[in-house]
Amino acid sequence: xxxxxxxxxxxxxxxxxxxxxxxxxxxxxxxxxxxxxxxxxxxxxxxxxxxxxxxxxxxxxxxxxxxxxxxxxxxxxxxxxxxxxxxxxxxxxxxxxxxxxxxxxxxxxxxxxxxxxxxxxxxxxxxxxxxxxxxxxxxxxxxxxxxxxxxxxxxxxxxxxxxxxxxxxxxxxxxxxxxxxxxxxxxxxxxxxxxxxxxxxxxxxxxxxxxxxxxxxxxxxxxxxxxxxxxxxxxxxxxxxxxxxxxxxxxxxxxxxxxxxxxxxxxxxxxxxxxxxxxxxxxxxxxxxxxxxxxxxxxxxxxxxxxxxxxxxxxxxxxxxxxxxxxxxxxxxxxxxxxxxxxxxxxxxxxxxxxxxxxxxxxxxxxxxxxxxxxxxxxxxxxxxxxxxxxxxxxxxxxx
Amino acid sequence: xxxxxxxxxxxxxxxxxxxxxxxxxxxxxxxxxxxxxxxxxxxxxxxxxxxxxxxxxxxxxxxxxxxxxxxxxxxxxxxxxxxxxxxxxxxxxxxxxxxxxxxxxxxxxxxxxxxxxxxxxxxxxxxxxxxxxxxxxxxxxxxxxxxxxxxxxxxxxxxxxxxxxxxxxxxxxxxxxxxxxxxxxxxxxxxxxxxxxxxxxxxxxxxxxxxxxxxxxxxxxxxxxxxxxxxxxxxxxxxxxxxxxxxxxxxxxxxxxxxxxxxxxxxxxxxxxxxxxxxxxxxxxxxxxxxxxxxxxxxxxxxxxxxxxxxxxxxxxxxxxxxxxxxxxxxxxxxxxxxxxxxxxxxxxxxxxxxxxxxxxxxxxxxxxxxxxxxxxxxxxxxxxxxxxxxxxxxxxxxx
Numbered sequence: 001x002x003x004x005x006x007x008x009x010x011x012x013x014x015x016x017x018x019x020x021x022x023x024x025x026x027x028x029x030x031x032x033x034x035x036x037x038x039x040x041x042x043x044x045x046x047x048x049x050x051x052x053x054x055x056x057x058x059x060x061x062x063x064x065x066x067x068x069x070x071x072x073x074x075x076x077x078x079x080x081x082x083x084x085x086x087x088x089x090x091x092x093x094x095x096x097x098x099x100x101x102x103x104x105x106x107x108x109x110x111x112x113x114x115x116x117x118x119x120x121x122x123x124x125x126x127x128x129x130x131x132x133x134x135x136x137x138x139x140x141x142x143x144x145x146x147x148x149x150x151x152x153x154x155x156x157x158x159x160x161x162x163x164x165x166x167x168x169x170x171x172x173x174x175x176x177x178x179x180x181x182x183x184x185x186x187x188x189x190x191x192x193x194x195x196x197x198x199x200x201x202x203x204x205x206x207x208x209x210x211x212x213x214x215x216x217x218x219x220x221x222x223x224x225x226x227x228x229x230x231x232x233x234x235x236x237x238x239x240x241x242x243x244x245x246x247x248x249x250x251x252x253x254x255x256x257x258x259x260x261x262x263x264x265x266x267x268x269x270x271x272x273x274x275x276x277x278x279x280x281x282x283x284x285x286x287x288x289x290x291x292x293x294x295x296x297x298x299x300x301x302x303x304x305x306x307x308x309x310x311x312x313x314x315x316x317x318x319x320x321x322x323x324x325x326x327x328x329x330x331x332x333x334x335x336x337x338x339x340x341x342x343x344x345x346x347x348x349x350x351x352x353x354x355x356x357x358x359x360x361x362x363x364x365x366x367x368x369x370x371x372x373x374x375x376x377x378x379x380x381x382x383x384x385x386x387x388x389x390x391x392x393x394x395x396x397x398x399x400x
Numbered sequence: 401x402x403x404x405x406x407x408x409x410x411x412x413x414x415x416x417x418x419x420x421x422x423x424x425x426x427x428x429x430x431x432x433x434x435x436x437x438x439x440x441x442x443x444x445x446x447x448x449x450x451x452x453x454x455x456x457x458x459x460x461x462x463x464x465x466x467x468x469x470x471x472x473x474x475x476x477x478x479x480x481x482x483x484x485x486x487x488x489x490x491x492x493x494x495x496x497x498x499x500x501x502x503x504x505x506x507x508x509x510x511x512x513x514x515x516x517x518x519x520x521x522x523x524x525x526x527x528x529x530x531x532x533x534x535x536x537x538x539x540x541x542x543x544x545x546x547x548x549x550x551x552x553x554x555x556x557x558x559x560x561x562x563x564x565x566x567x568x569x570x571x572x573x574x575x576x577x578x579x580x581x582x583x584x585x586x587x588x589x590x591x592x593x594x595x596x597x598x599x600x601x602x603x604x605x606x607x608x609x610x611x612x613x614x615x616x617x618x619x620x621x622x623x624x625x626x627x628x629x630x631x632x633x634x635x636x637x638x639x640x641x642x643x644x645x646x647x648x649x650x651x652x653x654x655x656x657x658x659x660x661x662x663x664x665x666x667x668x669x670x671x672x673x674x675x676x677x678x679x680x681x682x683x684x685x686x687x688x689x690x691x692x693x694x695x696x697x698x699x700x701x702x703x704x705x706x707x708x709x710x711x712x713x714x715x716x717x718x719x720x721x722x723x724x725x726x727x728x729x730x731x732x733x734x735x736x737x738x739x740x741x742x743x744x745x746x747x748x749x750x751x752x753x754x755x756x757x758x759x760x761x762x763x764x765x766x767x768x769x770x771x772x773x774x775x776x777x778x779x780x781x782x783x784x785x786x787x788x789x790x791x792x793x794x795x796x797x798x799x800x
Binding site: 092140298 | 474477478482494497542609634654655668690
């Protein structure tokens with residue numbers, strides 16, 4: 001019995017195209033074949049290494065083909081896997097890679113989330129509640145001291161995590177180590193004043209062959225979370241971080257660039273595969289992506305498919321946190337909890353900083369929104385006392 | 401004067417969308433802004449770090465926006481650059497990144513091709529002629545000895561390079577070091593017998609944080625060219641190879657996965673940016689991509705834009721070799737030379753292996769086609785004597 005990875009493609013069929021043939025072309029072309037019959041074809045090699053069409057299903061002017069590939073044809077990492085299932089065929093017109101299914105034994109070779117849902121709850125001391133996170137806005141050009149002050153403002157308002165914006169790399173205006181120092185100091189102050197742990201997701205950037213070393217250095221300095229632009233730096237870079245036994249800092253994966261790979265209906269790969277299954281496989285503990293009720297056009301079914309790929313059973317891999325983002329504000333919290341339950345990170349930038357009374361009030365409003373929603377209370381006036389910042393937020397942004 | 405990178409986007413406009421506003425949203429959102437006005441906006445930071453719209457041009461239901469970004473906002477590498485110009489905004493509906501323009505001083509921080517067109521000609525001892533290359537087909541499952549024998553068959557037929565198929569990683573059936581050994585021995589035999597140098601592009605694979613070390617080891621073992629699936633392993637991985645002063649082996653960039661990023665009209669990035677400008681910037685010496693007359697649907701204007709991005713002046717960067725591929729056979733050579741001139745690598749798989757008399761005859765036919773085309777002779781019967789394999793190829797595949 002050959003151990004197989006099954007890839008599901010959606011193909012657009014032109015006049016005269018036959019779905020079974022298109023599937024067969026992928027099964028051969030991505031394993032043992034060429035576009036023209038090769039004289040010296042070795043039957044015993046074909047038997048061991050050729051791909052095979054598992055099933056096809058015709059739609060109107062498109063079709064779904066499921067093709068199985070022997071794991072014996074690739075190395076156990078995402079770059080090698082992706083080259084096998086989608087490398088050359090990605091160029092063959094209208095074709096979209098929708099999903100990958102893995103045999104459990106092969107899956108076990110991947111790191112998966114090292115901290116995951118349970119681990120992050122332990123580090124934060126938050127047993128059941130959804131988590132809340134804010135983004136530094138603005139951030140590019142601010143000094144480490146200014147960012148540290150912003151961290152304090154947000155963290156003291158009651159959030160669980162504060163993250164760098166993904167566009168903030170290692171700039172002379174706020175070197176990574178310097179802003180980590182400033183934000184850790186602010187987190188320490190919040191801990192002393194309130195007893196609450198607030199993590200800082202610092203953006204890990206730099207030459208790819210030095211990332212693991214940089215991550216270790218940031219961890220030694222006390223980093224509590226690493227933000228990582230996975231698609232910019234590559235799947236292999238995330239895998240390398242996750243496979244390093246010395247690195248135990250949770251990794252927050254950002255969806256930067258994913259629209260270019262996943263946004264088109266007939267090309268590329270599905271969001272749930274890229275931001276869900278593959279991020280988890282490669283070792284992300286928390287993944288951000290646009291919520292469908294936010295400011296980016298994002299289909300609800302894609303959002304929920306990502307959520308499910310991150311949390312539902314997947315071999316021996318731990319579940320990862322879904323982080324619906326972009327245009328989130330406190331008035332959306334009841335809807336988020338209805339869609340996600342409690343294992344969700346609610347992440348906001350403008351929806352906290354844009355609060356009419358400032359960022360700290362915005363953080364308070366978000367915290368109050370989570371408490372009120374968890375208590376099952378309606379978001380209608382008059383709100384219970386102690387929810388003043390939320391009331392202002394709801395007047396400003398409404399209830400979504 | 402701020403040093404700026406200019407990004408050109410094509411945007412689809414919905415009802416009510418104003419192109420100038422969309423451009424402005426990118427200029428702000430990818431630098432200093434958020435989706436909602438932020439209380440504490442710092443005017444002096446805006447002045448230094450904000451992006452700005454350079455120009456817009458309206459098309460029917462779309463528009464072109466050129467947006468300038470301060471290089472002070474990112475690190476001098478492609479992952480950081482791409483996060484800045486396309487990270488989050490890639491998710492904002494129908495938007496395609498068409499091109500990037502760089503200030504020369506900033507460009508000079510990138511490695512670019514270390515061997516390039518002139519260097520590869522020197523290594524091969526081929527002063528003026530176009531180069532020819534064959535791909536191992538089939539390859540997955542063959543032993544190192546079988547691949548070495550195939551190398552001899554192809555190389556003795558008269559080619560300049562032979563490459564691994566991109567789907568051949570470090571498999572137990574033919575470990576990378578073992579097949580390098582076998583192919584180098586075959587290349588040595590061809591050198592002794594014919595005096596001709598034939599390079600072997602061996603596929604560089606493995607954990608991303610070990611790639612540089614592996615490349616150095618393969619180079620020590622005598623590797624003459626490295627095949628690299630750049631989009632699978634990441635831009636940063638190519639940059640790391642190119643920036644390593646110890647590594648002087650030419651790098652052949654494969655377009656695997658590029659269809660997923662470039663194939664859609666309204667999402668992702670243009671082929672000429674990804675396979676042309678960025679590959680060259682990151683250090684590829686030779687780039688493969690589909691020719692428009694091959695078996696993959698590929699627009700001629702995309703193909704020629706890649707060609708031009710690889711060869712035309714680009715700051716201080718050396719030019720790189722264009723490698724039109726996929727479905728190439730000897731009958732296409734006159735057309736290829738008309739489109740490319742002499743600085744081109746003609747790359748064929750099935751168009752060599754599928755020759756009715758076998759792979760060595762296919763290699764001879766390709767060599768004969770180049771000689772005949774260079775001599776300006778027509779590809780019509782009767783061919784001059786000594787062109788028997790070409791005559792068979794033309795009967796089999798025709799003249800394209």
